[in-house]
Amino acid sequence: MNNKEVYKAIILFGVVSFLGDVIYEGARGIIPSYLAYLGASAFLVGLISGVTEFIGISFRFISGFLVDLSKSYWTFYILGYALIVSIPLLGLSNSLQIAVILILIERIAKGIRAPARDSLISFVSRGMGPGKAFGIHEALDQIGAVTGPLIMGLILLYSNNYSLAFLSSLIPYLFLITSVLYIYRRYSWASPSEGGGGKLSLKYERSFWMYNIAVFLNMISLIHVSLIVLSSSLTFNPGMAALLYMLIQLVDTASALVAGFMFDRYGRAFLYIPFALSIAPSCLTLLGGGSNIVLAAITFGIILGMQESIYRAAISTLVPENQRGSAYGIFNAVYGVGNLISAPIFGYLIQSKMISLGIYYTIIGQLLAIIALFLSLRRKERSSGPQNELS
Template identity: 45%
Template sequence: MEFNSKTVYLTVTLIGLVSMMGDIVYEGGRGAVPSYLQLLGASAFIVGLVSGLGDFVGYALRLVSGYLSDKSRAYWQFMFIGYGLIIAIPMLSITSFWPFAALLVVLERLGKAVRAPARDTIVSIVSKGVGVGKAFGLHELMDQIGAVMGPLIVSAILYFTSNNYTITFAALFIPYTILLITLSYVYFKVRGKVLENIGHETGGGSKSFSKDFYIYSL
């Protein structure tokens, strides 16, 4: 059963808003994290290691989370867990211990790995009625707006607070809260229809990839 166009655009826009708020938090915090870790006593080597490890976790574990979300069909749960872990960035405001701060940074990237495959699956299922490409284009646009706004907002807060990292990271609780409220609204708005369509679209994750898929991926 396809969604009507109004529901599709509303859902994709709201999921895009969720991603926008998430990127404001992450991309905003990302620029401040290296100098903050050094301020807490971490060496340049540790800062680089944390950054590299976080990116590795964020990408390498997507295959695992994607497989598990398909097998369990728990796409919404994976989204909530993944987006929930974004709280790790605002929580940097309450730590003065660099190992804990480093752990929070890696945890946020773990959240990215958990939420991305599930979110993309839901967007693809919802958008069948109007075109998957159009839906993903709208979602990516909003995502990139957040990626631009985040560093600008954090830079402004740092400037006006004389580089007060505690206030800066704490301010990111605001977009994080908007994220959770929006995601919850989308969940209660369309979860029934999404679950109804998942069985037809995913087949429970039982299908194997074709040879053409692997060639395209390479």
């Protein structure tokens, strides 16, 4: 494809993700209060969120290998988006048990489609540069992540009706399915150029495994966004916390675009920037104070945009195309588990007011992550020889 067609393909993939985020990110903003409305305790709400998230992450790992084994990238992509219908169906449920099942289906759906989606983006963006491709995709995705909660929140605010709020997501869902089928009809040829398949293999270069170790260390040493929002609500008020969360999403959008272009220009070495910057949000939040919390939100938004764009783009430079599905499955699982682990660690540190220990933990953890990243880049450079770093 020529450059114009490649950009069009990436934008179409981004539009699909935008519509998906309008639906499920919008729903995730009101699901905790909906579960409480159905009779769930605070502990049960937390347990449901944690368990469903973990199962969703597990499915990313499993589906990644199944995608590479079967080469059914489009089947997993379409199925993963089709199952988002579980969100509108929440509007027809008044049972806590059924609601939990539908929430679980939505998390499984994300796990099913994520490795296939990232693989397809890497296939159609050949010649464009993975940084720009994932950067543009993430920017459109994040616009949906901001729009969805805003729409859902306004509907619930004016109607005070959970059923209406969830059922309203049927409208973007119909646009979503139409877009998914259109993009499949137009780009159904997208597949690995190397062929292969038929065997399940964990034989990746050491640079790939070292990169995943680096990402894991980076994630467990980075404060969870929920704790920045919680700290802002205690420092300011809940309304200000909501605005800061939206600020994080907006900064994320701009960061993803800029980082994508910079990654294609400077290669994997640009990853040192978000890894080093990851020290700031945790330390600033632990130190507390209004200005520190705002700076923590801004820096976290910058890092988040880079994580969702160039962290993913780097995978396409570390593994051949016929292993992309499983590679993205492993990466998404490592990223997700690291994110889950960081929340209770920093939550305990904040609750126990262990400020100094938290700062030491953050700095040491991120330095170890940077060392692992350095080892990953060095191993890749040695194995690729004098070739271009992004080849």
